[in-house]
Amino acid sequence: xxxxxxxxxxxxxxxxxxxxxxxxxxxxxxxxxxxxxxxxxxxxxxxxxxxxxxxxxxxxxxxxxxxxxxxxxxxxxxxxxxxxxxxxxxxxxxxxxxxxxxxxxxxxxxxxxxxxxxxxxxxxxxxxxxxxxxxxxxxxxxxxxxxxxxxxxxxxxxxxxxxxxxxxxxxxxxxxxxxxxxxxxxxxxxxxxxxxxxxxxxxxxxxxxxxxxxxxxxxxxxxxxxxxxxxxxxxxxxxxxxxxxxxxxxxxxxxxxxxxxxxxxxxxxxxxxxxxxxxxxxxxxxxxxxxxxxxxxxxxxxxxxxxxxxxxxxxxxxxxxxxxxxxx
Numbered sequence: 619x620x621x622x623x624x625x626x627x628x629x630x631x632x633x634x635x636x637x638x639x640x641x642x643x644x645x646x647x648x649x650x651x652x653x654x655x656x657x658x659x660x661x662x663x664x665x666x667x668x669x670x671x672x673x674x675x676x677x678x679x680x681x682x683x684x685x686x687x688x689x690x691x692x693x694x695x696x697x698x699x700x701x702x703x704x705x706x707x708x709x710x711x712x713x714x715x716x717x718x719x720x721x722x723x724x725x726x727x728x729x730x731x732x733x734x735x736x737x738x739x740x741x742x743x744x745x746x747x748x749x750x751x752x753x754x755x756x757x758x759x760x761x762x763x764x765x766x767x768x769x770x771x772x773x774x775x776x777x778x779x780x781x782x783x784x785x786x787x788x789x790x791x792x793x794x795x796x797x798x799x800x801x802x803x804x805x806x807x808x809x810x811x812x813x814x815x816x817x818x819x820x821x822x823x824x825x826x827x828x829x830x831x832x833x834x835x836x837x838x839x840x841x842x843x844x845x846x847x848x849x850x851x852x853x854x855x856x857x858x859x860x861x862x863x864x865x866x867x868x869x870x871x872x873x874x875x876x877x878x879x880x881x882x883x884x885x886x887x888x889x890x891x892x893x894x895x896x897x898x899x900x901x902x903x904x905x906x907x908x909x910x911x912x913x914x915x916x917x918x919x920x921x922x923x924x925x926x927x928x929x930x931x932x933x934x935x936x937x938x939x940x941x942x943x944x945x946x
Contacts, residue, residue, distance in 0.1 A: 655733070706823065783809065
């Protein structure tokens, strides 16, 4: 599916559905054009070659993304002189089991056009579609600022993940201080995995924005570069928070092991006391063998049954005691 928006001075933003005469729009220097391809067919993908004449290597990267083997694509940006090709990622947290889901987005930036290609719908693009029709500034400031806005919104989406991570870390800290258990340890390792994955996504994106800030691309002016600095700072903050959360989880894990070790020592201490208390009776019973001539219980009709009932009751009492102490 293709959805397009274009702006021309003195006119409202126009919306186009499907394939259109993009080469003539692209040829008009007074028009700013945004073309978004969602899960494009072969016919729709053909506009990348026919209308814009993008390099086959860049188009090959775009087409092969749908069947990519890599589970974690890496952000990159390439300069083809007349246009820029970039690969960026949108990250969303699904749940503890699945972790972070990554969606690849390909972007082409020319002097007056931005082309985006992605294979799954996302709320970010719905937001940008509505914004493009309501606020002409999204397009009227030029293609380079539209390119910036697309990247900025994708990076802002990380805020949802960071808020979840912060909440989970706080809960884990409370669990460790209150009463650590096996489930807490599982949460720690799962959350560490997800935080590390977020950092792996953000690091190459920060490097990519760094290339833009160093003025390596003629299509992005010095005036626009200042706006990319905000994205760079945001990615730096994401990486720093990820490292901070991981350090906190490591400390929580160490505190959990320390707490479990302390609890184990207390259990061993109590059991040792029980053992020491029972040692004298056990010694005396072993020495004399209870071979006394007068033992009333031996002649009692229900003595054997009483013995087993008493034994079972003692075992049950000990089990309840261990449960109450949370040793079991």
